[in-house]
Amino acid sequence: MSEDKDRGGFFDTGWRPSGDVHRDEDGRPHDHPGVREDVGLGVRASRALAMHELLVEKGVIGEGEVDEMTEAVNKRVPSNGATLVAKAWSDPEFRTKLLEHPKETVIESGFVPEHNADIIVLENTPEVQHMVVCTLCSCYPTQLLGPPPDWYKSFSYRSRAVTEPRAVMSEFGLELDEETEVRVVDSNSELRFLVIPRRPDGTDGWSEGQLATLVNRNSMIGVAAATEPGTD
């Protein structure tokens, strides 16, 4: 968050991403969400809260509707994608289906794509490494991976994923063979990508459940490898 966190100046709202919620001693949030006493409430934060109040008052949205949405959003976690990858590793028929008919297969597996976006599933092999970025903003398969991490949304990842993907992967701990071709794919609002990382050696006979524990989020973005057995 380097570029997001510390840049003040022209439009310094006072709010910083580390800002958290006030909580009572019993852990309940106070009635002023997103505020940290020492940095205050930023301009854009207060305008967002103001818009929410006004929209509820005008009946444009229901009173609890945003909270309900947040509950639904909280169910989007990287283990959703991991179950698909583990199944693809275990079941060749499912793997083919997932690669050839990704959207249908994702939906059949019980995951609803956000605003009906299309999805492409890409498989990493010793020959080809796919890595996903959204250079323009932050598009991401959230129904399978949860909300994108801060680094995925950062200016530096959005730029360097394009110009020096191998160096970026190296920072994430993945040293690729020089012979491995790198393909960087750029997401957009209509199209998201899920990467199937290479299945680690030494996992023969593992159940899907066991395999899923090796499928870390970054490996499904393609910046890292799946977790080696016994190292997590």
Added chain:
Amino acid sequence: MPAVHDRGGWPTDDPIDREEHEWADWERQTQSLRTVLDNKGFMNVDELRRGIESIAPAEYEASTYFERWSASIETMLVEKGVLTIKEIDDRAKALRDRWGYPS
């Protein structure tokens, strides 16, 4: 010089900070509000991006991720006549007064 959002066309050597910030409630609320508004046909993801991409470059650079969302949601709701800038100004001021923050 590329447009401010076109970071793929804007080389940098800046390191990638992999630390996650803890989400503030208003950020979760803003993310969910956008989806609720999308489901009701008030703004889709393309409009979210258009709103973000029309933020003045200096503000774009200085803002956090969800501050840009807040700006974009405002642009769309005002453009579509759902809310007015004055209503948002007044309510934001009222909220800040209510919670004791300087306007």
